[in-house]
Amino acid sequence: MVESVTTPDSDDPSREEFLDAIEAETEDLCHIHDHITRIITNLDIREEWFRGYDDPDRAKFDLEPMVRLFLYKHARELNQSEVARRLRGAAYVYLRLGFDQPISQQIISHNKRNRFNAAERSLLKDAADVIRTVCGEHDVIQSNEPALEPEDVQHDQVSEAEIMDAVQRATDLGFSEFSADRASNATYPLEAYFERQGYLNMSRAGTTTASRRFARLSERKTVPHGSSHNRTMKKVAKPESQLTFDEFVTGQQTPEWKRIRDEVLEPFHAGVENILDELTDEDYAEAGFTEPVHAAIDITAWNFYASPFISEQDARTSDKTPIEVTIDGEEKLLDPDHPDLVSGLKDSDERGYKFATITIIAENTPIVLGVEPVRDQRKWEKEMGWDVERTSRADIVESLLEQASRHVDIHKVFLDRGFSSLETRDVIDQREQLYVLGKPARAKVDQDHIEDIQEHEAYDSRIVHGSQTFDGREHEMTYVYTPSKKDGDKYAVFTINEHVDHHRAEALLGQYSQRMEIENEYKTIKKHFLPTSASKDFRIRFLYFVIGSLLYNVWRMANFILRDAVDVDLGDHPPILAGELIELVAFCLFDPPD
Known part of the structure; x- marks a missing residue:
């Protein structure tokens, strides 16, 4: 049996020296790193503080990573089984701590008993308490694991260089077309601001984030300050002030928000085209997509929390002149500065900017x-x-289909019942594209069909053929009534712009379920690729959402490039998770000059 050497008791100065050193270094690291795990992995551990085994050659794992592991365990307040799961998790905690591979709960337990004596174990707990206290004071304790540093990344079959090359390639393709009307003697080139914006989008930080948090990621000698960031990004989204020919002739100027949309979407589409060209490159073993494609359309919201109304007291003390409005017979004072593009959401007390997307x-x-x-x-x-x-x-549907048609040939379009209208169906039908569109079961004929199904002994669904007319154009339609997947006691209604039989309808509804990919897209963009922003300015909100959408494309693109290396089928879990791409892209958005 290996015997561990006793550490000096709690009155020994070396104990206080260790705790004081840990406290001072943690304090310094909290100004550099934004997560307690990174604090622990960047601590300077001196091996003389712990004696460990008498015979270090018999130790399978180095002492320093093992010390970090127990500091991590106690500071994060995890038990041994939780630590073992974290080490094997997608965030690759074991790499940060300095291990070459995940270690099991049994190994953790063995090292605790045989590598550290009682005094050392007590010292590790006290040190972890110090770390947790200091990190708590700096608000860098979070329940999730932070994104990987580039040097940490080692997928089973993908090297760090391969990952970095893939991300660099994807970001070059996605962001090369943005520009802004700026002075020739500007302190920083535009790409420096996009580099910073990439970091803000991916770390969910705000534009007032201290420069040092971003500076540590950049290879630039100096980086832009937050005070100038919004001004520069607004210039990127600023439309031309000159009237178009049509506006001059008709005397009707296009609304500002539409001009902003057009200004921002041009470089976005150039980036999309670059990425799609890469996805169809014959150098890859398998194409990233084949045409014609299936597409989904949906709407998501980015919350805006300021109320549109102001109180009478605030109105008396404000320089603003409120607008008197009547809602449900009640008079209210409307804030004249409330953004035009902020709408009510499903929850009556929530509001936000809404964006629709079309996605392969x-x-x-x-x-x-x-x-x-x-x-x-x-x-x-x-x-x-x-x-x-x-x-x-x-x-919205017409505009999105027009945008998508710049890049791909679309065969089928899937939409939820929020888009259900004769006009929407007509827009898609005129393009000779097949749609599957949800429909609210409000009409009496729908209720009659549902009641007939419920009373039938054998059948739990129904197909009805018919037609509808819009603006003089007649469209063939199939109505499908089927039990709701969310609530088996209710029925969902779908419309298809063809006369189809039961088998064809069943296959199309199976494909319709793939529409949920767009819901996953929204969750990913909001969780990983949108910054924190309280801005009322639509230029900023729309630009940031478009950048977030491009970052989503970059993530998908980077994973496609890596698929040859890891032999992963399309649709499987990607080699790089969205959370793990955050700082990789911050490193790769641009290649700063020497």
Whole structure:
């Protein structure tokens, strides 16, 4: 049996020296790193503080990683089984701590008993308490694991160099087309701001984030300050002030938000085209997508928390002149600065900016092909009878299909019942594309069909053929009534713009379920690729969402490039998780000059 050497008791100065050193270094590291795990992995551990085994040659694992492991365990307040799971997790904690491979719970337990005596184990707990206290004071304790540093990344079959090359290639393709009208003697080139924006989007930081948090990622000698960041990004999204020919002739100027949309989407589409060209490159063993493609359209929201209304007291002390409106018979004071593009959400007390996207789904690499801002009519605008520029769901679908048609040939389009209207169906039908579109079961004929199904002894679904007319154009349609997957006691209704039989309808509804890929897209963009922002400026909000969508495409693109290396089928879990791409892209967005 290996005997461990006793550490000096708690009164020994070396104990206080260790704890004081840990506290001082943790304090310093909290100004550099934003997560307690990174604090622990960057601590300077002196081996003389722990004696460990008498015979170090018999130790399978070095002392320093093992010390970090127990500091990590106690500081994160995990038990041994939880630590073992973390070491094997997608975030590759074992690499950060300095191990070549994950270690089991049994090995952790063995080292605890035989490598550290009681005094050393007590010292590790006290040191972890110090680390947790200091990190808590700096608000760098989080429940999730941080993204990987580039030097940490070693997938089973993918080298660090391969990952970095893939991400570099993808970011070069996605972001090379953005520009801004700036002075020739500007302190920083535009790419420096996009480098910083990439970091903000991916770390969910705000534009006022201290420069040092970003500076540590950049190879530039100096980086832009947050105070100038918004001004520069607004210039990227600033539309031309000169009227177009049509505006000059008609005297009707395009709304500002549409001009902003057009300005931002041009470089976005150039980046999409670059990425799609790469995905079809014959150098790869398997194409990233094949045409014609299936596409999904949906709408997501980015919350905006400021109320549109102000109190009478605030109105009396404000320089603003509030607008009097009536809602449900109640008079209210509307904030004149409330953004036009902020709409109400499903929850009555929530509001936000809405964006619609069209995305490749099914067996292809998911890529966002188009983005469209959504301008809904607000309740007070409807009740007051205001004539406002808004986007109907049919307008949104038409714009997104037009954007997507710049890049790919679309065969099928899948939409939820929020888009259900004759006009929307007509827009898709005129393009000779097949759609599967959810439909609210509000009509009496729908209720009659559902009641007939419920009363039938053998059948739990029904197919009904018919046609509808819009603007003089007649469209063949199939109505499908089927039990809801969310609630078996209710029925879902779908419309298909062809006369199809039961087997064909069943196959199409199976494909419709792939529409959920767009929901996963929104979750990924919001969780990993959107910055924190309280800005009211639509230029900033739309630009940041478009950049987030491009970063999603970059992530998908980088994983496609790596698939030859890891032999992963399309649709399997990607080699690089979105959270692990965060800082990789921050390193690769641009190659700073010497």
